[in-house]
Amino acid sequence: MATTPATTWDPNLYDSNHSFVWKMGSGLVELLAPKTGERILDLGCGTGHLTAQIAESGASVLGLDSSSEMIGQARAANPGIRFDVADARTFAVEKPFDAVFSNAVLHWVKPPEQAVARIHAALRPGGRLVVEFGGRGNTRRMVAALLQQAHALGHPDYAIPWYYPSIAEYSQLLEQQGLEVLRAELYDRPTPLEGEEGLRKWFTMFCGSLLDRLTSSQRQQCLAALETELRPTLYRDGVWFADYRRLRLVAVRTN
Template structure:
């Protein structure tokens, strides 16, 4: 386990308060273009909504996630769909797949080369890898505000995610035998759920590692200070908007 794998997931809160994660992922399925005769792996499937969406094409889909809570909820929500609990850096499939799909999962993992090695092992020749993850500069304003407040309080701060540039990730894919067919980095300002409490909820869901140096008794005060710092830039009409930047790739295993 690495630092970026230590976030504690509340699967119910994830679905109820952060549905934008999988709702935006529906666009990535358009890049995947699943067909009924294919076998597809959804890597980092979370609570399984996109797994089920891909399966509605008629493809045979397996959802994989390392979080027991996510897999349990996915199996409850979609009892006829197959889900497995495993680590993206080290997993085995019974037979190769035609495509590996991943949405909003890979930026949580330090060892990208281990992930891509597992992906290449899972794919048949000429199989494709279609993914979206946070790109360079993703949620930079939020990260900077949190780290600035931690520094002010005398805490060492870390950056808990992997947000690559297009060039960095394309080169990494090529080093694992992929031909990159599509790579795009773009701004995607994202409206957070729950109005006034949206930024607090986002930090509490996704920022465990970011806030890890801070005692529980101080976290509310840190979040209040971060909200004050970001209110002018990211809050309007009763809603917080996170400064998301996303990287989408389509690559074929040569």
Template sequence: MDRSQTGSGTEWDTTTYDEEHSFVFEHGENVVDLLEPTAGERILDLGCGTGHLTNQIAGAGADVVGLDASAEMIAEARTTYPDYEFIHEDARDVSFSEPFDAVFSNAALHWIPDQDAALESVADALRPNGRFVAELGGTGNVAAIVEAVQATAADRGYTVTNPWYFPSVGEYATKLEAHGFEVRYVTLFDRPTELDGGEEGLSSWLELFGDSLLSAVPTEEQQAIIAAVEDALRDEWFKNGTWTADYRRLRVVARCGADTTSS
């Protein structure tokens, strides 16, 4: 997951993100295929992170703008890909003078509880009949991890709530339609994801992505919680020296203000 759109001001270790959690943008390459960018299109990469998928989209000849709420991510993207425009901004409160042919988003939208504000920004950014192509966590995403954290934290007197937005197919399609989109394609699928780092894979994942999940636990007790979570999940989710996270993803293609007679 990518917490780039929370606007929370959380500082990112971009080196750890790129080197130890590269699966985020590597799996996103298939979402770029779903986008089918073409030369001359103007495309917004919403929640661009360190810019690797922005670069892939630009490789098709599109004019791409990357946007992310993380200052660290944007700084790294600008350094790595200086030829592209990257904007440090919150997805819920952004406007552009020139519309986009498409808005693309990978592993960012589930960090935004106020999904209505985010989708309103997407709709405002698109030209009529512009397309929205996104992947985010779907219902049940990382449920085993979340439930293990909640149970171990409860044993120590802390109440942990799931901070992420993981919608069902029906829920998200309905929300898109409420914002003027016509849903052309939507699917929910299991994607068990191997974590880098061997024995440290799950703890590294929780340390990078789980700060909001663990926010109710005092910092000095978080390592004990993480160790207990590892113990609880080890038999099922740690095999042959590798941790696997129980990812479930929701993919969607929608048109904004679509003319149903168009292709």
């Protein structure tokens, strides 16, 4: 999940309240179609749920994540799989892989060119890249409400930590690095959050870059205001939804 070291992650909160991250990534594993004997890199593996699913195919998998807490939990749950702490912008591999897989990660990585360069270097010629992450318009309502609260609480300089590109923008980055895009799709995926406090827990998990600036009382004020602002559009039949829009790409290294 994490690929750059600036964000602090709580693996227990991640596993207990954000299982949608890997559960909704199972279809991406099917698109990857891992085979016995292949060497596959899971970039931003989080606590290792999808890494383990890939390994069930008989492929040899390496999971990388910048969060030592996430990697610690992944290692404890999957002792037969190798997991290492690494930054998506600077990682290096000993031997090129047959495939690089990444779910719900690359929107955290800025500048994106650095991650794309490392992905290219990690693939053998003809190796494939299968990724999905937040695309143009992802969490549009949630972002607008968050920026409004940041300004109201005296942080007008706050900028969101995510990078949400269009199909054309990210495809161009890949092709400039020698990766041929075979498939690209941008689609809406409203995602149910877990429990009555699902929205609060989403912001707590993923928006520490703002919430950590606030006092305890300001934090509670912010979370309550976010619920009030977003309830009319993102709360339906007793369930909170994140207004996700995902970018899915498949590419191959051509040189």
